[in-house]
Amino acid sequence: MEKEQILRHRAAENAMKEIDVMEAIAKPVEVLKFSLLNRLYAMDIKYVSEVSYIREITPIPGTPQFVAGVINLRGKIISAINIKTLFSLEERGLTEQNRLIVLKNNSNIIFGVICDAIGEITKMDLATLEEPPANFPSGLTRYISGIFPDNTILLNANKLTTSNEIIIKK
Amino acid sequence: MEKYLRFRAKGRIITSFLLIIATTVITLLLAYSGIQKINKTTQQLSLLDSYIYTLGSFRADFNRSRALSISLIIEKDDSEREKNKLLLKAEQEEMLQKIDETEKAISGFEQIKNSFAQKRDLLENYIDARREYNNLVDLGAKDEAAEYINTVLSPMYNEMRDAILETEDILLQEKNNLTKLNTESRNKIIFQASLMGSILILLTISIFIYLMGMLRKISREIRDGIEILANSSQDILSTITEMSTGASETAASVSETTATVEEVRQTAAVANKKAQSLLDSTNRVKSSAHQGQASLNQVIEGMERIDVQMKKISGTVVKLSEQNRRIGEITASVADIADQSNLLAVNAAIEAAKAGEHGKGFTVVAQEIRNLSDQSKRATLQVKEILNEIEKSVNETVGVTDESKKTVETGKDLVSQSNEVIDILAGNIEETADAAMQISSSNHQQMAGMDQIVPAMENIKRASEQNAEGIRQAQNATRELHSLGQSLKNILQKFNL
Numbered sequence: 141m142e143k144e145q146i147l148r149h150r151a152a153e154n155a156m157k158e159i160d161v162m163e164a165i166a167k168p169v170e171v172l173k174f175s176l177l178n179r180l181y182a183m184d185i186k187y188v189s190e191v192s193y194i195r196e197i198t199p200i201p202g203t204p205q206f207v208a209g210v211i212n213l214r215g216k217i218i219s220a221i222n223i224k225t226l227f228s229l230e231e232r233g234l235t236e237q238n239r240l241i242v243l244k245n246n247s248n249i250i251f252g253v254i255c256d257a258i259g260e261i262t263k264m265d266l267a268t269l270e271e272p273p274a275n276f277p278s279g280l281t282r283y284i285s286g287i288f289p290d291n292t293i294l295l296n297a298n299k300l301t302t303s304n305e306i307i308i309k310k
Numbered sequence: 311m312e313k314y315l316r317f318r319a320k321g322r323i324i325t326s327f328l329l330i331i332a333t334t335v336i337t338l339l340l341a342y343s344g345i346q347k348i349n350k351t352t353q354q355l356s357l358l359d360s361y362i363y364t365l366g367s368f369r370a371d372f373n374r375s376r377a378l379s380i381s382l383i384i385e386k387d388d389s390e391r392e393k394n395k396l397l398l399k400a401e402q403e404e405m406l407q408k409i410d411e412t413e414k415a416i417s418g419f420e421q422i423k424n425s426f427a428q429k430r431d432l433l434e435n436y437i438d439a440r441r442e443y444n445n446l447v448d449l450g451a452k453d454e455a456a457e458y459i460n461t462v463l464s465p466m467y468n469e470m471r472d473a474i475l476e477t478e479d480i481l482l483q484e485k486n487n488l489t490k491l492n493t494e495s496r497n498k499i500i501f502q503a504s505l506m507g508s509i510l511i512l513l514t515i516s517i518f519i520y521l522m523g524m525l526r527k528i529s530r531e532i533r534d535g536i537e538i539l540a541n542s543s544q545d546i547l548s549t550i551t552e553m554s555t556g557a558s559e560t561a562a563s564v565s566e567t568t569a570t571v572e573e574v575r576q577t578a579a580v581a582n583k584k585a586q587s588l589l590d591s592t593n594r595v596k597s598s599a600h601q602g603q604a605s606l607n608q609v610i611e612g613m614e615r616i617d618v619q620m621k622k623i624s625g626t627v628v629k630l631s632e633q634n635r636r637i638g639e640i641t642a643s644v645a646d647i648a649d650q651s652n653l654l655a656v657n658a659a660i661e662a663a664k665a666g667e668h669g670k671g672f673t674v675v676a677q678e679i680r681n682l683s684d685q686s687k688r689a690t691l692q693v694k695e696i697l698n699e700i701e702k703s704v705n706e707t708v709g710v711t712d713e714s715k716k717t718v719e720t721g722k723d724l725v726s727q728s729n730e731v732i733d734i735l736a737g738n739i740e741e742t743a744d745a746a747m748q749i750s751s752s753n754h755q756q757m758a759g760m761d762q763i764v765p766a767m768e769n770i771k772r773a774s775e776q777n778a779e780g781i782r783q784a785q786n787a788t789r790e791l792h793s794l795g796q797s798l799k800n801i802l803q804k805f806n807l
Contacts, residue, residue, distance in 0.1 A: 170663050172656070186664075190657045239653070258652065260680065261659040 169266055173259030173292060174241060177229055180292040181255070182264060187297035189244040191258050194220070197234065206306075208254060211240060218242065220252045221306060228279040245301035253300070264288055319524060326517040330510060337506035344499035351492045354418070358485045361422065362478065364412050368405060368429075369474050375401045376467060379440055382447045383455050395444065402437050409433060419484065425477040432473060436466050529802060536798050543792040550785050557778045564771050568764065575760040582753040585746045592743040599736040606729045613725060617718045624711045631704045638697050645690035651683035 171182035172191075192213055197220055199209040206225040210217050220240060224231055240252040269286035272293070276284070283303070285294040300306065378398045385391045413426040439462050446455040658676035662669035 172660070185660055188660050190660060191653050193653070258656055261656060261663065261677075 168263045170261060171264050171292075171294065172241065172261050174239070174255040175257045175259060176224060176227075176255055177232075180259065180290075182288070182292045182294045183241065183243075184294075184297045185261060187243050187245060187301060189242040189250065192240045192242060192252070194234065194236070194238050194240050194254065208234065211252060213240075213242065213252075216250075218250055218252050220254055223253045223255065226279065226306075227283070228277050243297060243301055245298065247302075249301050249307055251301075251306070264292070264294070269294060322520065323517070326513060326520070330513050330517075333506055333510050333513065337503060337510070340502045340506070341499055344495055344502070347495045348492055348499075351488050351495065355485060355488050355492070358419075358481055358488065361412065361416070361419075362481050362485075364408065365474060365478055365481065368408060369471070371401060371405050371408075372433075372467075372470065372474075375405065376463075379443065379463070380459065382444070383452055383459075391447075398440075398444075402433075402440075405433060406430070406437070421480055422477065422484070425473065425480065429470070429473055429477070432466070432470050436463075436470060439463060439466055529805075532798070533802055536795050536802070539795040540792065540799075543788050543795060546788045547785065547792070550781055550788060554778065554781050554785070557774055557781060560774045560777075561771065564767055564774060568767050571760055571763050571767065575757060578753050578756045578760065582750055582757070585749040585753060589743060589746040589750065592739050592746060596736065596739050596743065599732050599739060602732050603729060603736070606725055606732065609725050610722060610729070613718055613722045617715065617722075620711050620714050620718060624708070624715070627704055627707045627711060631701070631708075634697055634700050634704060638694070638701075641690050641693045641697060645687060645694070648683045648686035648690060651686065652680060655680035655683055 170185045172185050172188050173180055173182050175181070192211075194211060197209040197211055200207065200219070203219075206222050208220045208222040208225075211220050222231075222234075223229075234254065238254050238256060239258045241255055241258070242250065242252045244250045268289050270289070272281050272284045272287055283296050283299050285296045287293050375398055378394055378401065382391055382394055382398075385394060409426060409430045413423060413430065416423045416426065443455060443458050443463060446458055655676045658679065659673055662673035662676055665672065
């Protein structure tokens with residue numbers, strides 16, 4: 141009886157949380173899905189400028205480790221960030237299969253993040269988003285908005301494009 | 311060698327006897343010649359004796375004639391005187407005659423003959439002187455006559471007497487010589503005879519010893535021979551006994567052999583049948599082998615065709631592999647295009663999303679393009695999978711064709727070997743057929759031989775019976791031989807040789 145009461149209480153609490161998240165981001169959002177190490181991630185499409193091949197990457201000395209180098213994208217030089225290094229994930233090196241997602245925020249900060257494969261563009265309901273588990277690496281949780289029920293991790297593109305860690309300005 | 315020995319022994323004996331005979335003959339001859347010599351000497355001695363005798367009688371006559379002549383002077387009576395004269399004359403004549411005869415008779419003694427001739431001369435002289443004396447007496451001159459005697463006749467007489475005495479001496483000396491010679495001859499004969507006799511005795515003794523030795527040796531050898539004879543006859547007897555048992559065994563064996571021959575004949579008949587059937591089956595096998603050979607040749611041809619086709623397949627497969635690769639390339643480029651299409655679709659969707667409400671239709675189009683590119687991608691993936699499968703299959707096919715090639719080679723080899731084996735088999739079968747033929751013919755001969763064996767066995771039987779009879783006779787003969795040996799032994803013991 142006591143256990144039942146505890147479980148009911150916990151369920152009610154959890155239901156309350158969901159309602160809170162739904163209240164916070166209470167509308168469907170279009171996301172671009174991509175994969176890193178067989179795990180699906182998603183990003184708000186408002187921050188995505190385009191996707192591209194990685195034809196040639198030129199390493200830049202004196203940059204942080206997560207900066208893989210620079211890429212010439214139709215005459216524009218943009219820096220490419222290895223998101224795996226940034227998130228302290230397992231590094232497997234770059235191949236032709238890797239794709240670049242070019243991000244762009246309101247303040248015209250443009251850079252690319254390297255992913256393993258581009259997925260689909262789909263609408264996700266932010267109301268179903270859940271908090272990331274506490275045992276996630278801190279380097280990851282900083283840039284995560286939450287996890288969808290289909291285990292797709294939604295990255296916080298705003299945070300990424302405004303992060304002091306990434307955007308170094310004099 | 312034996313001949314030589316025999317000759318030697320015989321030759322020794324003969325030589326010894328010849329020696330004895332020769333010695334005897336020589337002895338006899340020597341004795342004969344000695345006796346002859348003694349005889350001759352004795353004759354001469356008797357002759358000399360007769361001469362001496364004659365000489366003695368002559369002297370007596372001469373003395374008597376002297377006495378008569380002297381008595382002529384003394385005698386008074388004339389008639390008596392005349393008578394004495396005549397007597398004297400006759401006497402003188404007789405004396406002359408005697409001397410003449412003696413002188414003529416003498417031979418070999420020249421001295422004596424000469425002395426006799428001298429005496430004759432002396433006597434003639436004396437007779438002549440006496441005639442003078444007689445004349446004186448006739449004249450009656452007695453004194454003168456006496457004087458004549460003293461002066462003439464007496465010296466003549468003395469001379470005569472001396473001559474006679476001398477001759478007598480010579481004769482005696484001669485006689486002595488002869489006697490001495492005679493004694494010498496006798497001694498010589500005795501010496502020779504004793505020498506020869508001792509030689510003879512020695513020879514005889516040696517021959518006797520030799521003969522005795524030989525006899526002993528011979529008798530010893532005879533004894534040994536008899537021993538051997540006894541042993542041998544014993545052995546022969548036992549052997550003959552064994553032979554006798556053997557002969558009876560032979561008779562039994564002959565009966566058994568006859569039965570066996572019958573069995574063998576039946577067996578030979580069976581073997582003949584078998585050989586005939588073997589011949590038939592070998593002929594069948596031979597034709598089968600020929601068929602097998604033909605089949606194998608066809609198999610070889612098929613194998614070669616397979617080989618050619620396998621080569622063709624191999625070439626085709628290589629071509630297929632090449633085309634597969636090219637399809638792969640094409641598929642890869644299609645996949646690349648699909649990728650690019652996907653990216654373009656994504657970018658289009660992004661752009662459409664940014665366009666907001668206006669880009670909604672475009673979003674759908676982009677989504678469709680994306681779907682198409684995804685389908686293309688999947689299709690290329692499927693094609694790739696299929697191509698991989700094809701590649702795998704092609705590789706397997708290549709391996710299989712290689713293996714097939716090898717298998718075909720091996721099969722060809724095997725078939726060739728089989729062909730050889732069948733060849734050998736065919737040869738063997740030919741030989742077997744020949745052998746069967748030979749077996750059949752030898753069986754025929756064997757059966758013929760068997761038919762001949764039966765009378766031969768009869769002959770053997772008869773012969774063995776004769777053999778048994780002969781053995782009995784041999785047994786008897788051996789017994790006689792044995793007893794002969796025993797009697798020989800007894801004889802030897804009896805004579806103690």
